[in-house]
Amino acid sequence: KKRYNIALLPGDGIGPEVISVAKNVLQKAGSLEGLEFDFQEMPVGGAALDLVGVPMPEETFTAAKQSDAILLGAIGGYKWDKNEKHLRPEMALFYLRRDLKVFANLRPATVLPQLVDASTLKKEVAEGVDMMIVRELTGGIYFGEPRGIKINENGEEVGISTEIYAAHEIDRIARVAFETARKRRGKLCSVDKANVLDASILWRKRVTALASEYPDVELSHMYVDNAAMQLIRDPKQFDTIVTNNIFGDILSDEASMITGSIGMLPSASLGESGPGLFEPIHGSAPDIAGQDKANPLATILSAAMLLKYGLGEEKAAKRIEDAVVDALNKGFRTGDIYSPGNKLVGCKEMGEEVLKSV
Amino acid sequence: KKRYNIALLPGDGIGPEVISVAKNVLQKAGSLEGLEFDFQEMPVGGAALDLVGVPMPEETFTAAKQSDAILLGAIGGYKWDKNEKHLRPEMALFYLRRDLKVFANLRPATVLPQLVDASTLKKEVAEGVDMMIVRELTGGIYFGEPRGIKINENGEEVGISTEIYAAHEIDRIARVAFETARKRRGKLCSVDKANVLDASILWRKRVTALASEYPDVELSHMYVDNAAMQLIRDPKQFDTIVTNNIFGDILSDEASMITGSIGMLPSASLGESGPGLFEPIHGSAPDIAGQDKANPLATILSAAMLLKYGLGEEKAAKRIEDAVVDALNKGFRTGDIYSPGNKLVGCKEMGEEVLKSV
Numbered sequence: 001k002k003r004y005n006i007a008l009l010p011g012d013g014i015g016p017e018v019i020s021v022a023k024n025v026l027q028k029a030g031s032l033e034g035l036e037f038d039f040q041e042m043p044v045g046g047a048a049l050d051l052v053g054v055p056m057p058e059e060t061f062t063a064a065k066q067s068d069a070i071l072l073g074a075i076g077g078y079k080w081d082k083n084e085k086h087l088r089p090e091m092a093l094f095y096l097r098r099d100l101k102v103f104a105n106l107r108p109a110t111v112l113p114q115l116v117d118a119s120t121l122k123k124e125v126a127e128g129v130d131m132m133i134v135r136e137l138t139g140g141i142y143f144g145e146p147r148g149i150k151i152n153e154n155g156e157e158v159g160i161s162t163e164i165y166a167a168h169e170i171d172r173i174a175r176v177a178f179e180t181a182r183k184r185r186g187k188l189c190s191v192d193k194a195n196v197l198d199a200s201i202l203w204r205k206r207v208t209a210l211a212s213e214y215p216d217v218e219l220s221h222m223y224v225d226n227a228a229m230q231l232i233r234d235p236k237q238f239d240t241i242v243t244n245n246i247f248g249d250i251l252s253d254e255a256s257m258i259t260g261s262i263g264m265l266p267s268a269s270l271g272e273s274g275p276g277l278f279e280p281i282h283g284s285a286p287d288i289a290g291q292d293k294a295n296p297l298a299t300i301l302s303a304a305m306l307l308k309y310g311l312g313e314e315k316a317a318k319r320i321e322d323a324v325v326d327a328l329n330k331g332f333r334t335g336d337i338y339s340p341g342n343k344l345v346g347c348k349e350m351g352e353e354v355l356k357s358v
Numbered sequence: 359k360k361r362y363n364i365a366l367l368p369g370d371g372i373g374p375e376v377i378s379v380a381k382n383v384l385q386k387a388g389s390l391e392g393l394e395f396d397f398q399e400m401p402v403g404g405a406a407l408d409l410v411g412v413p414m415p416e417e418t419f420t421a422a423k424q425s426d427a428i429l430l431g432a433i434g435g436y437k438w439d440k441n442e443k444h445l446r447p448e449m450a451l452f453y454l455r456r457d458l459k460v461f462a463n464l465r466p467a468t469v470l471p472q473l474v475d476a477s478t479l480k481k482e483v484a485e486g487v488d489m490m491i492v493r494e495l496t497g498g499i500y501f502g503e504p505r506g507i508k509i510n511e512n513g514e515e516v517g518i519s520t521e522i523y524a525a526h527e528i529d530r531i532a533r534v535a536f537e538t539a540r541k542r543r544g545k546l547c548s549v550d551k552a553n554v555l556d557a558s559i560l561w562r563k564r565v566t567a568l569a570s571e572y573p574d575v576e577l578s579h580m581y582v583d584n585a586a587m588q589l590i591r592d593p594k595q596f597d598t599i600v601t602n603n604i605f606g607d608i609l610s611d612e613a614s615m616i617t618g619s620i621g622m623l624p625s626a627s628l629g630e631s632g633p634g635l636f637e638p639i640h641g642s643a644p645d646i647a648g649q650d651k652a653n654p655l656a657t658i659l660s661a662a663m664l665l666k667y668g669l670g671e672e673k674a675a676k677r678i679e680d681a682v683v684d685a686l687n688k689g690f691r692t693g694d695i696y697s698p699g700n701k702l703v704g705c706k707e708m709g710e711e712v713l714k715s716v
């Protein structure tokens with residue numbers, strides 16, 4: 001029997017509910033494929049702030065770093081919104097990404113046929129959307145130096161953030177994107193603002209140079225403002241998108257909303273080696289926390305990504321993906337994806353229905 | 359009789375067609391209100407590159423600078439796409455904005471009842487959308503230093519762009535936004551990424567500090583990733599949005615596509631003093647240039663903004679706005695906004711129909 005160490009970081013708001021459900025699903029799918037998991041649950045974000053005064057305790061990081069893969073719930077909440085920057089729950093995500101060196105963030109945006117009505121886009125525009133956004137996660141303007149609020153020569157405050165990418169940072173994320181596109185429909189669109197930003201000019205140059213190593217992938221380039229439009233005009237034109245940290249933040253959220261079911265979308269953050277970080281893309285939803293109303297499917301599907309991308313256990317991953325489709329086909333819906341004619345269930349019951357089909 | 363000098367910069371692609379139509383409309387609306395215009399037409403962008411080898415000739419800038427207001431068509435085209443950065447048509451926009459110091463870019467996104475079907479959003483989501491995006495236009499990552507492609511200590515290329523805002527730059531755009539919101543529905547949403555970027559932390563601090571001077575305006579803040587989602591989920595929640603140069607670039611294009619009629623949307627760029635710059639937000643559309651297919655309404659409505667915001671001639675502006683609605687009510691449509699049951703017309707004919715109603 002294969003054994004894996006899984007770090008569970010439930011975090012805040014609906015995090016604990018969805019993690020508890022996803023853990024059960026992961027365990028069953030694994031055991032049916034001969035896998036055993038040792039789970040270690042650790043506090044992170046606001047929960048850690050309340051417990052030990054910092055958003056990312058040393059022990060949590062050590063447990064995460066030593067695991068084979070990390071499943072995270074959600075981070076943040078009104079309660080800590082007025083905290084100073086370094087004492088905000090979100091900083092935990094920041095440190096985790098940076099210190100685990102998980103530079104490649106994979107964010108699928110898929111419209112399932114069962115849920116096409118949940119989109120605010122017209123049915124004919126939304127149906128069949130199936131894209132993967134590959135976002136650079138440990139560089140760019142999120143981490144670039146210099147940064148801060150300084151006083152200039154006129155005694156005036158100036159806010160500074162630096163968008164900076166070295167060639168090797170662009171190359172490694174571009175390779176992940178080319179490999180991803182190769183396993184999908186073979187189309188890669190690199191999004192930048194090379195008509196204005198020097199950081200984007202280098203980005204485009206490096207991505208273009210790599211294309212010759214992937215002759216089976218069709219590469220195109222698009223400016224970020226145009227991409228923001230095209231995602232609404234005709235999202236089906238996209239297969240795989242690769243872009244920098246801040247554009248990826250914006251476009252992946254836009255794309256997720258196009259699917260209409262942000263409660264359904266998982267993500268994976270991967271490095272060159274070491275454990276990957278898997279989490280739903282939705283937030284901590286403090287307004288519905290603790291009420292058994294959350295949609296656990298994004299976290300369950302993150303567990304599937306954990307199996308597939310984190311551990312290379314594709315069969316177990318497939319079991320989970322199929323089980324989710326099964327539960328949807330049977331008409332089970334949490335409130336966020338409910339439409340008349342279906343069966344409204346809570347977080348736990350949705351988990352049980354998925355579990356039955358695993 | 360009042361006389362005004364208007365600089366006309368037709369530019370590239372469909373630019374000349376739409377400018378020629380808008381000029382006639384402007385002239386008629388003005389003369390009915392006792393205004394006379396002296397037009398001076400000058401080359402810019404690709405047209406200027408072909409003529410004199412630079413995208414923004416000295417003479418063009420001088421004419422623009424000395425005018426009372428500038429009406430611009432569109433800039434760019436495949437032909438110059440491989441040019442080096444400083445010889446690209448788009449640089450003309452860059453220099454114009456910077457040297458005219460037009461820091462406030464007003465971009466309305468409105469869904470007209472006649473055109474609600476043109477949106478890819480569901481009718482109930484799109485109808486009634488009426489927002490104004492106030493984008494900072496002469497600062498931030500578009501102009502910040504240091505920038506460029508450098509070699510780092512490992513001999514590796516590094517691309518650098520700097521997002522930088524001084525307090526007074528934030529204050530002056532925020533004031534324009536508060537004033538704009540005050541004249542609209544009194545709601546202002548400031549969009550930033552203050553959970554990550556120091557430049558955004560200063561942005562939020564300054565905007566918040568100004569709010570006490572505008573007690574009649576309801577101020578809120580939103581992260582840019584969330585804003586990209588909310589524009590799709592429920593665009594009607596927005597009245598006035600204020601944001602930095604790059605976020606404004608992305609979000610205003612997204613908002614324009616939500617209306618489904620990018621061929622309808624004008625823009626105004628204003629400074630503290632000196633002439634304003636007025637232009638449609640659509641591009642030069644080289645694929646349909648010279649075929650009398652372009653929609654001139656965005657440029658005609660830009661002429662209305664020129665009258666209203668540039669010259670303070672509200673009555674003449676209103677004449678143009680009403681005439682556009684009139685032509686639409688009569689069923690005239692260019693190809694981009696055509697739907698069955700209406701009358702398909704070309705650029706010139708649409709112009710004539712508007713002219714009749716002025």
Ligand SMILES: CC(C)[C@H](C(=O)O)[C@@H](O)C(=O)O
Binds near residue numbers: 090093249553554583
């Ligand atoms: C919470 C925030 C720092 C984070 C980001 O901007 O990366 C989030 O928006 C995300 O996309 O994971």
Ligand SMILES: CC(C)[C@H](C(=O)O)[C@@H](O)C(=O)O
Binds near residue numbers: 195196225451607
């Ligand atoms: C052409 C380009 C430089 C420009 C910009 O990014 O500002 C355009 O996208 C715009 O929004 O006016």
